[in-house]
Amino acid sequence: MSKKPVRVAVTGAAGQIGYALLFRIASGEMLGKDQPVILQLLEIPDEKAQNALKGVMMELEDCAFPLLAGMEAHSDPMTAFKDTDYALLVGARPRGPGMERADLLAANAQIFTAQGKALNAVASRNVKVLVVGNPANTNAYIAMKSAPDLPAKNFTAMLRLDHNRAASQIAAKTGKAVGSIKKLTVWGNHSPTMYADYRFATIDGAAVKDLINDQVWNKDVFLPTVGKRGAAIIAARGLSSAASAANAAIDHMRDWALGTNGEWVTMGIPSAGDYEIPEGVMYGFPVTCANGEYQVVKGLEVDAFSRECMTKTLNELLEEKAAIEHLLK
Numbered sequence: 236m237s238k239k240p241v242r243v244a245v246t247g248a249a250g251q252i253g254y255a256l257l258f259r260i261a262s263g264e265m266l267g268k269d270q271p272v273i274l275q276l277l278e279i280p281d282e283k284a285q286n287a288l289k290g291v292m293m294e295l296e297d298c299a300f301p302l303l304a305g306m307e308a309h310s311d312p313m314t315a316f317k318d319t320d321y322a323l324l325v326g327a328r329p330r331g332p333g334m335e336r337a338d339l340l341a342a343n344a345q346i347f348t349a350q351g352k353a354l355n356a357v358a359s360r361n362v363k364v365l366v367v368g369n370p371a372n373t374n375a376y377i378a379m380k381s382a383p384d385l386p387a388k389n390f391t392a393m394l395r396l397d398h399n400r401a402a403s404q405i406a407a408k409t410g411k412a413v414g415s416i417k418k419l420t421v422w423g424n425h426s427p428t429m430y431a432d433y434r435f436a437t438i439d440g441a442a443v444k445d446l447i448n449d450q451v452w453n454k455d456v457f458l459p460t461v462g463k464r465g466a467a468i469i470a471a472r473g474l475s476s477a478a479s480a481a482n483a484a485i486d487h488m489r490d491w492a493l494g495t496n497g498e499w500v501t502m503g504i505p506s507a508g509d510y511e512i513p514e515g516v517m518y519g520f521p522v523t524c525a526n527g528e529y530q531v532v533k534g535l536e537v538d539a540f541s542r543e544c545m546t547k548t549l550n551e552l553l554e555e556k557a558a559i560e561h562l563l564k
């Protein structure tokens with residue numbers, strides 16, 4: 236018997252990432268080739284954006300995806316999130332000319348407060364939320380805090396692009412296949428302060444840190460390359476990463492929903508206090524997923540260099556949190 240369709244809400248659906256994301260969700264790459272989906276698409280109430288969304292929906296129709304059981308266009312999160320099982324919050328306010336970081340945080344705080352409240356009011360009680368729109372960790376924190384009737388653990392931020400970038404850099408450095416890299420993680424904020432950590436990583440059973448054996452490369456090449464990859468792509472493309480971001484969003488949701496078979500992935504999740512990260516901070520951790528739940532990988536050693544890196548990215552998150560806390564009252 237065929238499965239009952241699930242509802243997937245996507246915000247910023249007419250944007251760059253939306254265009255690289257929706258077709259893959261509708262083709263079953265996110266939730267499985269046997270799982271029908273209903274897409275509930277949200278764009279701003281602006282004629283140009285709504286028209287662009289219509290165009291994307293026409294193209295989705297023209298793909299004749301067998302798993303696409305329905306599709307709706309919305310301009311209000313209260314209708315877009317109705318009964319939704321999955322919510323990918325991609326739409327966010329980009330940084331404009333002369334805008335300071337604090338202005339960006341405040342503009343996005345408004346969006347994610349309203350969207351968190353709407354999820355709280357109308358989404359499925361088991362909704363799985365992934366925030367992609369930047370600053371992703373703090374936006375996810377705001378949405379979570381604005382949805383007190385939903386479990387906090389249902390709110391996550393996207394660190395998977397950083398994870399995938401780190402894996403590719405390690406594959407290039409070692410000459411090994413990217414798919415053979417296990418036990419990699421990225422701690423902290425989706426920003427240049429993130430700490431990509433291959434101390435526990437293995438390739439075909441061998442320790443990556445022994446294969447590389449170069450702490451200078453780690454500190455002076457690997458970490459800055461992964462941390463500044465978003466900016467490097469903007470410099471090269473004139474636009475921020477989109478297909479790779481959509482791909483990471485698919486990876487994140489697929490693994491959360493369908494499981495990782497014991498393998499580690501990185502998710503930004505509200506800290507439960509592990510690794511001395513204060514409770515509630517939306518922080519990248521190594522996790523495994525099974526039965527629709529994630530579990531933090533426990534008991535990893537934190538050496539002095541790692542603690543320094545983990546604290547630096549934590550402090551940035553605490554600063555972002557302090558800058559928006561008054562807006563959550």
Ligand SMILES: NC(=O)C1=CN([C@@H]2O[C@H](COP(=O)(O)OP(=O)(O)OC[C@H]3O[C@@H](n4cnc5c(N)ncnc54)[C@H](O)[C@@H]3O)[C@@H](O)[C@H]2O)C=CC1
Binds near residue numbers: 370
């Ligand atoms: N976490 C991550 O790893 C990554 C995050 N990003 C972030 O993802 C976000 C989206 O990127 P793009 O698709 O390239 O941007 P884009 O500008 O092409 O599209 C964003 C879309 O969101 C819509 N939007 C804005 N506010 C909205 C709201 N309140 N409700 C619904 N829709 C809204 C806009 O109308 C626009 O169509 C940006 O914040 C970007 O910085 C991008 C790459 C990686």
Ligand SMILES: O=C([O-])CC(=O)C(=O)O
Binds near residue numbers: 465
């Ligand atoms: O850097 C940006 O603006 C987009 C982004 O988050 C990334 O590519 O990691």
